[in-house]
Amino acid sequence: MKSIAKIILSLLLSGMALPAMASLKVFTCEPEWAALATELGGERISAYSATTARQDPHHIEARPSLIAKVRNADLLICSGAELETGWLPLLLRQAGNARVMPGQAGFIEAAALVQRLEIPTHVDRSMGDVHAGGNPHVHLDPRNIAIVGRALTQRLIALDPDGASYYQQRQTDFSKRWQQAITRWQQQAAPLKGARVLVHHKDWVYLFNWLGIVTAGTLEPKPGLPTTAGHLVNLKQQLQKSPARMIIHAAYQSDRAAQRLSQLSGMPVVELPYTVGGADKxxxxFGLFDVTLQKLLGAK
Ligand SMILES: [Zn+2]
Structure with missing residues (x-):
């Protein structure tokens, strides 16, 4: 058995056993876009994500292995709106791959395709690490996923015209299943409408906007800054006046500040996956939204 596996492996490595398809290499900044590319591109693409659900997408290191991935990519998909401003420009510069530069067919900025929330009227340093292009965490509204998915299908067809009917068929199939899921999620989430929820960072504005959840405060005193003891005391006082249902944080964030406020206030802490791979199932x-809703609905 071992030798058969070896032969198969060597065939795979030599490219002989690979179907003529599997042609497009898709580099994504975050796991949600790799998952979307896989839904729509199927066997004709291979998707790679620069970050996992346990990594903070605002801050990763522009490692040489990532530069090599960008150099070989046919298509790049990132959230944009400055989410990756600390590392993506460096990767692009070092990779020197003209096909995936901004403005090219091989570059997709998801946030540029959807209606962005929280676009500041002005930005200055006193505001902390604020995203000047509006909130970049667009994927947690599944309607945005649908919009980015349609654009992505068009790009896949432009870059790999031989696969046009394959991509179109997958788009139709995904879109049908996704719309059904959105309807189901909206029904399930009805009890969350109007709920006040305290968040670590404002990763959740698109999710909350979609479901009618209210942000009751943030553990970060300003975007991107660590919480302080004084800020937690302020939050506790605010919560006494207008209580909230829970404190949430993403799988990529430490739960320390959330646990501290939970001790002060008695509110439950809920860790949400934030993206694909951030929790079991x-x-x-589809699993990302199923689990996110289960966790929000189960908080106590
Ligand atoms: Zn952010």
């Missing part, structure tokens, strides 16, 4: 985008 979140191997794809």
């Amino acid at each position: 979140t191997d794809d985008l």
